[in-house]
Amino acid sequence: MTALRFPAILLLAGALVLTGCVRYQQAPLYQLDSGDIGVPTAEQGIAVLLGPVVIADYLQREALLQRQADGSLTAAHDARWAGSLAAEIDQQLLRQLSSRLDSQRLVLSPGTAGFVPQMRLGLSITRLDSGPQRPAVLEAQWQLAGVDGKLLDGRLVRLQEVHSGTIVDQVRAQSLVVQQLVALLAAAVETYGRPAPEVPTSSRKPAAVKPAPSAAPRIPVVEPTRREGEVFRF
DSSP states (O other), X not given: OHHHHHHHHHHHHHHHHHHHHHHHHXXXXXXXXXXXXXXXXXXTOOOEEEEEEEEOGGGSSSEEEEEOTTSOEEEEEEEEESSOHHHXXXXXXXXXXXXXXXXXXXXXXXXXXXXXXXXXEEEEXXXXXXXXXXXXXXXXXEEEEETTOOEEEEEEEEEEEOOOSSHHHHHHHHHHHHHHHHHHHHHHHHHHHSOOOOOOOOOSOOOOOOOOOOOOOOOOOOOOOOOTTOOOOO
16 A cells, blocks of 8 residues: 555656646746847947946846835746846846947956956946836936046936836836936947047148338428528518
C-alpha cells in the first residue's frame, strides 16, 4: 500500500511543478520601446559621461508594478519585465541619447579607461509606473556639468502619458515618457555642447578717417594808410 502511495505522491508533485512552470512561462515579458532611433554615425561626436544614473529602489526588479487608484503598488500577475527594469532604463537612455546626439562617444558611469568626457550628465529617476486607471508617470531630476565640474543646467521634471488601461498600452505609455525625458536631455547637451561660433576676420579695409575740416582762410583787412602832409582843397 505504501509502495503504491509513494509513486502517486511523486506524480502529483510533478504535475504541480509542471503546472507552475507552464503558468510562469505563459506570462508575457515586456521591454521599453526605444522608438524610431538609428545607429549613430559620427565617430567624433560629443563625448558624454552618462551617470551616475540612480533608479528608485522599487523599480529594481522584474515585477511589472501596477499603481492602484489609492496610490498603492501591486505586482501584475500576468506580466513581467524581461529583466531588471533599472538595467533596461540604463540601456534605453544610452541608446536613445547616442542616436539623438549622433555620437558613438557616450559611456555609462563610471566610464572606461582613457575616456575623456566633454560633459557629465547625472540623472535620478524617482518614479516610473502606471496602473489600469492611472496614467504613466515619470519623475526625475537631472544635472548637466562641464568637464571642470561646473554645473551648466539642471531640472526637476514630471512627465505624464495617458493609456487605455491594458498592460500593452501601459508599457507603450511608459516608453513614451522615457523617450520624452531623453529628448529633454539631448536638447540640453546640444545647447551647451555646441562649439562657440568663430568670429570671421573681416577682409574689408578700415574706413578712412575723414580729416577735420580746416579753418576758413583769413582774409587780411586792408586799412587806409595815412600820409603826412595831405593837402585839402576847398
